[in-house]
Amino acid sequence: MSFLLKTLKSTSVANAVNAVGQAQMQAKLLHTTPVCYEIRKLARLRVVDNSDLGKRAMAEGRPPRCIHVYNKRGIGLVGDKVLVAIKGQMKKGILVGLKQKQKPKIPKFDSNNLVLIDDNGTPLGTRIHVPVPTILRTILKEKTQAKGADYTKVLAIASRFI
Amino acid sequence: MMLAPSRLVTPSLLRQTVFTRVVTFSTKAAPKEKEQYSNKQTTNVAPTTYRFIYPEFLPDPKVEWRNPIREKLERLDMIDRRSQIDIPEFYVGSILAVTSSDPHAAGKVSRFVGICIQRERCGLRARFILRNVVDEQGVEVLYEMYDPTIQKIEVLRLEKRLDDHLLYLRDALPEYSTFDTNMEPEVMEDGAPVPVNDIQVRLRPRPWLERWERQNLKGVSNIDEYLTDKRRRTAKEHEKPWEKYDLMKQYRSTIPEEEQKEIYAEVYSQLHQMELQRKRNKRKRSFVKPTKLA
Numbered sequence: 001m002s003f004l005l006k007t008l009k010s011t012s013v014a015n016a017v018n019a020v021g022q023a024q025m026q027a028k029l030l031h032t033t034p035v036c037y038e039i040r041k042l043a044r045l046r047v048v049d050n051s052d053l054g055k056r057a058m059a060e061g062r063p064p065r066c067i068h069v070y071n072k073r074g075i076g077l078v079g080d081k082v083l084v085a086i087k088g089q090m091k092k093g094i095l096v097g098l099k100q101k102q103k104p105k106i107p108k109f110d111s112n113n114l115v116l117i118d119d120n121g122t123p124l125g126t127r128i129h130v131p132v133p134t135i136l137r138t139i140l141k142e143k144t145q146a147k148g149a150d151y152t153k154v155l156a157i158a159s160r161f162i
Numbered sequence: 163m164m165l166a167p168s169r170l171v172t173p174s175l176l177r178q179t180v181f182t183r184v185v186t187f188s189t190k191a192a193p194k195e196k197e198q199y200s201n202k203q204t205t206n207v208a209p210t211t212y213r214f215i216y217p218e219f220l221p222d223p224k225v226e227w228r229n230p231i232r233e234k235l236e237r238l239d240m241i242d243r244r245s246q247i248d249i250p251e252f253y254v255g256s257i258l259a260v261t262s263s264d265p266h267a268a269g270k271v272s273r274f275v276g277i278c279i280q281r282e283r284c285g286l287r288a289r290f291i292l293r294n295v296v297d298e299q300g301v302e303v304l305y306e307m308y309d310p311t312i313q314k315i316e317v318l319r320l321e322k323r324l325d326d327h328l329l330y331l332r333d334a335l336p337e338y339s340t341f342d343t344n345m346e347p348e349v350m351e352d353g354a355p356v357p358v359n360d361i362q363v364r365l366r367p368r369p370w371l372e373r374w375e376r377q378n379l380k381g382v383s384n385i386d387e388y389l390t391d392k393r394r395r396t397a398k399e400h401e402k403p404w405e406k407y408d409l410m411k412q413y414r415s416t417i418p419e420e421e422q423k424e425i426y427a428e429v430y431s432q433l434h435q436m437e438l439q440r441k442r443n444k445r446k447r448s449f450v451k452p453t454k455l456a
Contacts, residue, residue: 031427048299069224102304103304104304104305104309105264105303105305105307105309105311106288106303106306107261107274107301107303108301108302108304109299109300109302110299110300110301110332111299111300111303111442113299121431129297130296130297130298130299131296131299131301134264134266134267134272135266136266137266137267138265140268143184159297160296161267161268161272162272162274162296162298162301162303
């Protein structure tokens, strides 16, 4: 069992090294900017659920871009709903973890994480493979209204809370 | 002292003179008062290591922000808080576990393990950042040290690193900030010096979050790999080798030693009591009840 795990790990490491090498090659050719700290229009995001669409988009290296933030400020915070352009489609998603500075005790992540949902609030994937802030529980409960979309379904597929 | 030219009368000196004038209001009591003061000094001298163990007791050296009364009240509040929970000695680079009450969590309590990458601010506003990589996702949590919702602060590994902050771990390979959540606290001998971990981390290729090459970092091994000639040149242009000779700058950015002594003498007895209490508790806890084998 442990042997199998080890082999799995080594292959994944090799893949990662390859990916880094490719990224370096690309960085020399393209103009790249660091990850955006603020979720506004055209900010690139990272899909962290296991939905087919999200996985394919991330594997291709074409991460979704935010094209609208559903609040009045136009800047997305944890738990906000956003509209994203992903592989030529428009999908809605919920921000679950940001790179921006947070208040004390609220985790700050190394990437801007997104979970894709449909119009009813049902997530497209079945699992979130990164930790999710616990404050999302309260925020999503508040945002869910009796007759509207039920966003708390996102919490049900989270694997770990921080 | 009063005859000294005006440019030599620093604020601290001025305060001293003001203080003595108030104390020696009655000429009779003056010598007695002086004697007491000298007695106090001989008994209440805090060890010099206190400025590293309890740096948040020193106020911010910025003159506009100084307020002796507020500082004193804050110190009292800090001591009060420290009598409620044990805030151990830790440094940037130590691995901590913080348990805090969290109204959003299922069990109403959340525990986070990570390496302390920054420690800043003074007084009740003192805070630190913990960083860890969980499920291949870098996570950072900022804690306020005197936050009343914090239930427990444990030091899992007490050590220092080569730099004053480890913010570059955000740009380093993830293995350098990955720590096991179920780590057991490492036991250290009493009175042993805090070990310095001289590990040098490897950075990811650029783009980086900051211009690390300009910060004279000791704990990074491969900055030079990713630099272009232009970056190297600009880094050299921005060097300030004369700053270490700038006495005035040093004076403005530090609290003078006499003042530090005064501050630590004020809190020494309580802090020392707490340390002794902690040692006693540790000894109590170190006795492990034998479990039944059968």
